[in-house]
Amino acid sequence: MAGIGGAETTGRKVRWSLLNAVVVVYALFPVLWIVSLSFKSKATLADGNFIPREWTLENYRAIFSTTEFVRALVNSIGIALIATAVAVVFGTMAAYAIARLDFPGKRVLVGVSLLIAMFPQISLVSPLFEIERSLGLFDTWPGLILPYITFALPLAIYTLSAFFREIPWELEKAAKMDGATPGQAFRRVIAPLAAPGVFTTAILVFIFCWNDFLFAISLTSTEASRTVPVALSFFTGSSQFEDPTGSVAAAAVVITIPIILFVLFFQRRIVAGLTSGAVKG
Amino acid sequence: MAEIVLDKVSKQYPDGAVAVRDVDIQIADGEFIILVGPSGCGKSTTLNMIAGLEDITSGELRIGGERVNERAPKDRDIAMVFQSYALYPHMTVKENMAFPLRLAKVDNATVEKKVKEAAEILDLTQHLDRKPSNLSGGQRQRVAMGRAIVRNPKAFLMDEPLSNLDAKLRVQMRTSVSRLQKQLGTTTVYVTHDQTEAMTLGDRVVVMRGGAVQQIGAPQYLYDHPANLFVAGFIGSPAMNFVPAGLENGTLRSPLGDIPLTARVRSMLEAADAPREVIVGLRPEHFEDARLVDEAVRDSGVTFTSQVDVLESMGSDKFAYFTLSGEQATSEELAELAADAGSADVPGSGVALVTRLSAASSATQGEQAEIWFDADKVQLFDPATGRNLTYAGE
Numbered sequence: 001m002a003g004i005g006g007a008e009t010t011g012r013k014v015r016w017s018l019l020n021a022v023v024v025v026y027a028l029f030p031v032l033w034i035v036s037l038s039f040k041s042k043a044t045l046a047d048g049n050f051i052p053r054e055w056t057l058e059n060y061r062a063i064f065s066t067t068e069f070v071r072a073l074v075n076s077i078g079i080a081l082i083a084t085a086v087a088v089v090f091g092t093m094a095a096y097a098i099a100r101l102d103f104p105g106k107r108v109l110v111g112v113s114l115l116i117a118m119f120p121q122i123s124l125v126s127p128l129f130e131i132e133r134s135l136g137l138f139d140t141w142p143g144l145i146l147p148y149i150t151f152a153l154p155l156a157i158y159t160l161s162a163f164f165r166e167i168p169w170e171l172e173k174a175a176k177m178d179g180a181t182p183g184q185a186f187r188r189v190i191a192p193l194a195a196p197g198v199f200t201t202a203i204l205v206f207i208f209c210w211n212d213f214l215f216a217i218s219l220t221s222t223e224a225s226r227t228v229p230v231a232l233s234f235f236t237g238s239s240q241f242e243d244p245t246g247s248v249a250a251a252a253v254v255i256t257i258p259i260i261l262f263v264l265f266f267q268r269r270i271v272a273g274l275t276s277g278a279v280k281g
Numbered sequence: 282m283a284e285i286v287l288d289k290v291s292k293q294y295p296d297g298a299v300a301v302r303d304v305d306i307q308i309a310d311g312e313f314i315i316l317v318g319p320s321g322c323g324k325s326t327t328l329n330m331i332a333g334l335e336d337i338t339s340g341e342l343r344i345g346g347e348r349v350n351e352r353a354p355k356d357r358d359i360a361m362v363f364q365s366y367a368l369y370p371h372m373t374v375k376e377n378m379a380f381p382l383r384l385a386k387v388d389n390a391t392v393e394k395k396v397k398e399a400a401e402i403l404d405l406t407q408h409l410d411r412k413p414s415n416l417s418g419g420q421r422q423r424v425a426m427g428r429a430i431v432r433n434p435k436a437f438l439m440d441e442p443l444s445n446l447d448a449k450l451r452v453q454m455r456t457s458v459s460r461l462q463k464q465l466g467t468t469t470v471y472v473t474h475d476q477t478e479a480m481t482l483g484d485r486v487v488v489m490r491g492g493a494v495q496q497i498g499a500p501q502y503l504y505d506h507p508a509n510l511f512v513a514g515f516i517g518s519p520a521m522n523f524v525p526a527g528l529e530n531g532t533l534r535s536p537l538g539d540i541p542l543t544a545r546v547r548s549m550l551e552a553a554d555a556p557r558e559v560i561v562g563l564r565p566e567h568f569e570d571a572r573l574v575d576e577a578v579r580d581s582g583v584t585f586t587s588q589v590d591v592l593e594s595m596g597s598d599k600f601a602y603f604t605l606s607g608e609q610a611t612s613e614e615l616a617e618l619a620a621d622a623g624s625a626d627v628p629g630s631g632v633a634l635v636t637r638l639s640a641a642s643s644a645t646q647g648e649q650a651e652i653w654f655d656a657d658k659v660q661l662f663d664p665a666t667g668r669n670l671t672y673a674g675e
Contacts, residue, residue, distance in 0.1 A: 177334075179355040
């Protein structure tokens, strides 16, 4: 493309770069502000400077010295990982069936899962609260994992069935002819090809679980299962007159890190065009 | 290696559509058999039923004497080459070819050895570590073949394996497929819609139409003795010429002129209880420039004069195209063949005729030419049933 159109292309490039820069700054500015706040000392917290005049790690030291935050971090990581794993495994199987098979009630299944995804979560909070209390699930890990799976599954099924539909069916027939059982064909041919889809779905589901506040605040009451977003809202200073802004900012930065790591780690595996070359192409 | 027997095999879909109807084929051990027909004739369905990828509604399929209707594809010990090749994109060429052996839990040393052998046969040795996406069409096709041959299956099934290659490569691969099959001596069922592949590759050809077998036989036999109008029109390129004619007092009145019935044709017509209106079939090579025909031979044929529409000189022969006045031959079979060839919409009044003349012919485009043909070579068909009235077969 380079060189074609000369000045016009350059002009377009500049315009697009400018627009991109505006969008990126708009999106990242609040994040950077939080980062900045987290490094400020108590005295300079409200001075309105973007770049801290006094750098300090005091806020980080403070949040990690409380069991409240560390425990919440463990809860968050544990609950999000388990919910993601379960949702992806079941989602993969369901999506495969939806993409490949014609079974009675398929449309109903797809419709219902779409319905669940659209259901306002707030309307389920009170019933779930009552159900979990009577079942003894209230304020436990499973008590959060179960609703997370419920809402993550439709998302997983939708994303994954789109990926499965992209995989040529002939590959599966070829595997069968090569002597594979249906299970082997799925594990050794279909699943590896669907891997980018599985990782994409895993990221989406993990982010959904990690960010949830509504269920986490309604269905937990102690450190036993309280996740970071909720713990954050319970942050207070050491006295009631102290402003917890610095600690909240530090905690907010800390809980962003796993998401970034998760995305960076799996992004490398999301290689587009993995199926090219399977069929004539 | 084994013989494959299809005994009244039928396929009916749940919606009631019948894809394959009472197919009887006996494929001998080591035989190379071709299923050919226009799209939708049931040839691929038949192949998938042999493979086990589709259920058999009724009838029996036997491989090596055993009924295999209920067996899963993996338990039938047959390999298949797909039209799209269906290579596993996440595996290298080597892994692709080793895959069937790995599934069969063959030990590593044997896998290495067999893959190496297959790669040598198919000239893939230097590509073993590449992924399918980095291979050319021809190489991918060879990998697909390699994956089929590594485990010495009882039979090969090939579903239009060459149709994705460009014309030149296709001719080249055609000979290598043929050579490979002879070398391995494995029973092979090959599906194609290309009659040239059918003629050149197979020991025997099965022509199918609308889910039913039309005729089974050696390529040359089908060419010389088609059982019906459909086979006659499908086999051969350029196709057989069809001209309507009326039978009157032992003479055929046709746009080509009056064709006297030879003793051979006459006796067959009597035996076949022929209708009065028939379709005359004549292969392009049965025509010749009248000037190049010996006087002695000339009397046994018919001569007509017409204007040459188009003359194509191939160097070795000349193809002369004519349009004769009169009605076109019409029948269900011919309409279907025309639709398959995509020529159904080509407007044309009169009878189109293709003739293959010697290179020495002096026929010129736009000029009148005198053309001769051998009256004993005519094949006569019943327009209503499509049956070949001059068929001397079983």
